[in-house]
Amino acid sequence: MTSPLNSGPEAHDLLLTGGTLLDPSQGIHDRRDVAFKDGVVSAVAERIDPASASSVVDVPGKLITPGLIDLHGHFYHGANGTAVHADEMCLSAGCTTGVDAGSAGFLNYPAMRDYVFPAHRTRLLSFLHIGAIGLAANRVLGGGLHDMRIIDVDQTADAIKQNPGFCYGVKVRMHINAVAAWNAHEAMRKAKDAAGQSGTRLMVHVSGTPIPLPDILEFMGPGDIVTHAFNGNPEGILDNQGKIRPQVKEAAERGVIMDVAHAGVHCDVDVVKSALGQEFFPDTISTDIHIAPPGRTVYLMNDLVSKFHAMGMSLSDAVAASTSKPASVLGMEDEIGSLAPGMSGDAAVYDLREGRFVWFDSAGHSVDGKLRLDTFMSVRAGAVAWREGQLMQMGNC
Ligand SMILES: [Zn+2]
Structure with a gap:
C-alpha cells in the first residue's frame, strides 16, 4: 500500500512546481517543488507528481522562499x-x-x-x-x-x-x-x-x-x-x-x-x-x-x-x-522561517526582475541595483493568500 503522502490528488492541498527554492534554514538554493497539506509543508523534492495535489501552481523561473x-x-x-x-x-x-x-x-x-x-x-x-x-x-x-x-x-x-x-x-x-x-x-x-x-x-x-x-x-x-x-x-x-x-x-x-x-x-x-x-x-x-x-x-x-x-x-x-x-x-525556529517538511505552510514566490532599480532613504541617499524581488504569490498556512496583485479571500484559494 502506498503512503497517502505520495499518491493521489489528496496527498497535497497545494503544489508549487518548477521554481527555485532559496531556503537558508535548509541550505537549499536549487530547483525544488514544494507541497503543502493541512496548513504545513508536506514535501520538498526535485520533482513532486502534479497528480498528487488538488491544486497546482506552475512557477518556473520564479524564486520560492519561506514566507x-x-x-x-x-x-x-x-x-x-x-x-x-x-x-x-x-x-x-x-x-x-x-x-x-x-x-x-x-x-x-x-x-x-x-x-x-x-x-x-x-x-x-x-x-x-x-x-x-x-x-x-x-x-x-x-x-x-x-x-x-x-x-x-x-x-x-x-x-x-x-x-x-x-x-x-x-x-x-x-x-x-x-x-x-x-x-x-x-x-x-x-x-x-x-x-x-x-x-x-x-x-x-x-x-x-x-x-x-x-x-x-x-x-x-x-x-x-x-x-x-x-x-x-x-x-x-x-x-x-x-x-x-x-x-x-x-x-x-x-x-x-x-x-x-x-x-x-x-x-x-x-x-x-x-x-x-x-x-x-x-x-x-x-x-x-x-x-x-x-x-x-x-x-x-x-x-x-x-x-x-x-x-x-x-x-x-x-x-x-x-x-x-x-x-x-522569536524562538519560533521550529514553526516558521523555513520550508522544511512539517513547518508552517508559509511561503513567498517572487519574479526575479532584472534591470536598473534605485532605492532611497529619507536623507536623500540612493542605492542602485540590478535585481528586484517582485511578489508573485504569498502562501499562508498552506493556501494561496495573495496572488498577482490580489488578496485572496479566506477559504477561497
Ligand atoms: Zn516602529
Whole structure:
C-alpha cells in the first residue's frame, strides 16, 4: 500500500512546481517543488507528481522562499493613526508574519488580540510597549513616556505572561520626542524589568536617542533587539571616523540582535554601506511599516531584501535575515522561517526582475541595483493568500 503522502490528488492541498527554492534554514538554493497539506509543508523534492495535489501552481523561473517575517511593523489598524492594514502590506510583499512593535501597551492590547489581528490572514504577533497605551497618542504627543506614571512594570509583565503566542516581548522607544533625557535610564530599567519578569526580550528603538547609545546598550543582553540599528542620527553605531563603535561590537558579540526597521528615516544608506564594509551585518531586516508622512520613503519586505542585496548582502543572507533569523529571535525556529517538511505552510514566490532599480532613504541617499524581488504569490498556512496583485479571500484559494 502506498503512503497517502505520495499518491493521489489528496496527498497535497497545494503544489508549487518548477521554481527555485532559496531556503537558508535548509541550505537549499536549487530547483525544488514544494507541497503543502493541512496548513504545513508536506514535501520538498526535485520533482513532486502534479497528480498528487488538488491544486497546482506552475512557477518556473520564479524564486520560492519561506514566507518572510517582518520583526518590526505597526499593525494595530484602526486603533493607531499610523498603523497599516497588515494583509495589504505584508502578503503583497511575500511576508506572512508581521510583528507589531509596541503599538499597544497593557491597557489597550485586548482589542488588538481579539478583533484586529484575527481579522487578518497574516500571522500577527506583538511586542507590548512599556507605556500603558502603546503608540496610541503618538500623533499628538510624539511618543508615550513623557509622564513616567504611564509605566507599570508588573501589569505589563503580567499581560505578556498571560498571552503566550501573542506577546513576545517589551518595546521601549529611546527617542528625544518620546522620553526626556532625565527619564531615559529609568525607562530602560523598567522595560528591562518587564522583559525579565515576563521571561521575554526587549526591543529598543535607538534612533534619535536622548542619551548616549552605549548607555542604552548596557541594559541589553543576548536576544534583546536593537531596532533602527542603522540609523543616520547622532549616537548611531558608527564613531566619528566611520568605524563601528566598540560598545556596539561588544553588544553584537554578546548576542544583542541588530535589526533594520527601515522606515525611511531610520536606515541610512551610508551607515549600512559602511557597516557592511566592516563585516557588520544586520541580524534581521524589517520594515517599521506605518502610514508615513509625505516625503518619507517606506519600503515593504520584498524591496528591503532587494535593497540590502543591492548594498552588498548576498541574496541568501538577505533572505536569511528575513526568514530563519527573525524566527529564531522569536524562538519560533521550529514553526516558521523555513520550508522544511512539517513547518508552517508559509511561503513567498517572487519574479526575479532584472534591470536598473534605485532605492532611497529619507536623507536623500540612493542605492542602485540590478535585481528586484517582485511578489508573485504569498502562501499562508498552506493556501494561496495573495496572488498577482490580489488578496485572496479566506477559504477561497
Ligand atoms: Zn516602529
